[in-house]
Every structure is written in C-alpha cells, then in structure tokens.
Amino acid sequence: MAPREGAPPSINNVTILHALFNSSSSSPPSIPPPASCSIDESYKYIFLPICYSFTFIFSISLNSVVLYRSFRRTKRWNASLIYMVNLASTDFMYGLSLPFLIASYIMRDRWVFGDFMCRLVRFLFYFNLYCSIFFLTCISVHRYLGICHPMKTITLETKRAVKWTCVLVWGVVFTLTCPIFRFAQTGHVTRPNCWDDAIDKEFSDYVPYGIILHLLGFFVPFSIIAWCYSHVVLTIFRTLDAGLSVFLGAHSPYAHRRRKSIKTIITITLLFALCFFPFHVTRTIFLILKVTKGVPCHTMTMVSMCYKITRPLASFNAWLNALLYFLTKEKGGAHCCQD
Numbered sequence: 001m002a003p004r005e006g007a008p009p010s011i012n013n014v015t016i017l018h019a020l021f022n023s024s025s026s027s028p029p030s031i032p033p034p035a036s037c038s039i040d041e042s043y044k045y046i047f048l049p050i051c052y053s054f055t056f057i058f059s060i061s062l063n064s065v066v067l068y069r070s071f072r073r074t075k076r077w078n079a080s081l082i083y084m085v086n087l088a089s090t091d092f093m094y095g096l097s098l099p100f101l102i103a104s105y106i107m108r109d110r111w112v113f114g115d116f117m118c119r120l121v122r123f124l125f126y127f128n129l130y131c132s133i134f135f136l137t138c139i140s141v142h143r144y145l146g147i148c149h150p151m152k153t154i155t156l157e158t159k160r161a162v163k164w165t166c167v168l169v170w171g172v173v174f175t176l177t178c179p180i181f182r183f184a185q186t187g188h189v190t191r192p193n194c195w196d197d198a199i200d201k202e203f204s205d206y207v208p209y210g211i212i213l214h215l216l217g218f219f220v221p222f223s224i225i226a227w228c229y230s231h232v233v234l235t236i237f238r239t240l241d242a243g244l245s246v247f248l249g250a251h252s253p254y255a256h257r258r259r260k261s262i263k264t265i266i267t268i269t270l271l272f273a274l275c276f277f278p279f280h281v282t283r284t285i286f287l288i289l290k291v292t293k294g295v296p297c298h299t300m301t302m303v304s305m306c307y308k309i310t311r312p313l314a315s316f317n318a319w320l321n322a323l324l325y326f327l328t329k330e331k332g333g334a335h336c337c338q339d
Helices: 011-025 044-072 078-104 114-147 150-156 159-177 179-183 201-243 244-248 253-291 297-315 323-327
Strands: 184-188 192-194
Touching: 011 184, 011 192, 011 201, 044 078, 044 297, 078 114, 078 159, 078 323, 114 150, 114 159, 114 179, 114 184, 114 201, 114 253, 114 323, 150 244, 179 201, 179 253
Parallel strands: none
Antiparallel strands: 184 192
C-alpha cells in the first residue's frame, strides 16, 4: 500500500538519499592514495663508511698535530693561531663521534647506541660544520683587517678581544644547532634507525628551521667572506700596480702578510667549493622538494643521492681545515699563523 501524503519516506528511501548525499560530497573510496617514492640507497652502505673512515683517520691525526704543536708554544699565540686552535678543537671533537656513524652504516642503518648518542652524533656534525664556517669567517675578517686596515688590527684584534670572539662563536653556533637535539632521534622502520633530520611526521616542522640554519650558518658567513676577500684581492693588486712590493722588498712584513693572505684565500675558497657550498645547495633543494607535492620520483631520487654524497664531503672540513695550519707554516720551522 502506498504511504499517505505528507508521511515521512520509508527507511529504504532515507538510506538511498543518505548514500547519494555522501557519494556526492566525499571522494570516491575506490581511488587509492598515491604511492610513496621508494629511493634506493644501497650505495651509501659502501660509500659513506669509506668516506667517514677516511675523515676519522685524518681529522684525529692532523688535528692532534695542530693542537700538540700549538699548546707547546702558548706564549706565542696570536689572533690567527687562537682561531686555528678553536677550529682544530671542534674538528677533533667531531672526529671522535665518527666511529658510531661508521658502524651504523656498516650495519645498514641499524643504530644500536641509544637515543642520546643518536642525537649527540647528529648534533656534532652540524655543530662542527658551522663552527668551522664561523671560525673561517673570523680568519677571513682578520686577514681583511690586516691587509686593508693594518692600523685597526692593532687596536681591534687584541688577544683578549679574539678570545671573547671565539667564546661568542661557540655560543652562537650552539644556539643555532641545539634544535638538532630536538629533531634528531631514533626510530623504527625495519630496524632501529637514527634519523638525520627529523622523523617523517615532524619533517614539515623541521624544514623552516633547516632553511634558517642554512641562511644564518652558511649564506651570511659566505657573503661576509666573499666581501672581505674581494677587498683583499683589490688591495693586493693596487699595491702591485703601485710598485710598493718592489719598494718594500720581498722580505718586508707587508710582503710576508700578503703571501700569507693569498694562501689563506686559496685554501678557504677551496674549502667552500668542495665542502660547504655543494652540501648546502643540495640540502636546501632536498628539504624544499621533500615537502612539495607532485615532485617526480626520479627527480627526488637524484636530489636525494646528490645530498647524501655531498654530506660526507662536508665532513671533510674536519681535516681539510688543518691545511690552513700547514700551508701557512713558514719555511725553516717558523711557527704557523704568525702575523
């Protein structure tokens, strides 16, 4: 019998209307979510242990020599050598953390050293990286003042001022990198793992911090170094054009300082070209692409591989920094970094 006029529809009609409404307002359940991009990282279990073992051996040995020779003659320390001792100290400290990382990669990303050591090892990488960049910036500014404003060097760069500058560098870099303790942590995928940047659910929160860290920790110091060295080079060429080097003689203090500045410029430029610049460029691209939707899988794979390859190259600064000590060491056994 048909229902009376004005009566509510039957249960079957209500169910049909409800189903039609839901089907028009929600996504079709038959469409699966997009598959994640699976990146083959088997190469890193051979490449990374070799690179980090190389860095461990040379960072411990070379920086031990720098520290030993420096502390034998503490009374002869000057501004350059104070910066070098601080640079060698952070490089040596980072070298001590590398065996944990080497063992983890040999075990194919298996981390067995606990959550605290995971956070500490990840922190020391970035702490060493940006301490190196900041102390190299200090050395560059010191060279700039010595060549372009030699009289200001006497008043501005006393040993006391340099020591306080080093304390400031340690404090600033610690402040910039201490959030690594918050983001780096252990997790489980197929085995216990030590996450480098952040776990997946926190990665979107990590990216703004990572970008700011790159800007303040690398691109700003790099701009300062580029500005200082451009003025140093111009000043050196002006003195050559004016014939002052011939007038003063090859053994004059100015000629000595000029030779040392040229060696410093070449060494620090090579350090940035090999270690710092490729790592920060590829890592910035990696962070941005990882939170960007619709990135092709082959693009993500290529960027991820470039980032993972440049990471151990960035750690090479832990022993390449010692080149500043040995390359500026004068013939005949004169102490390094004399002004």
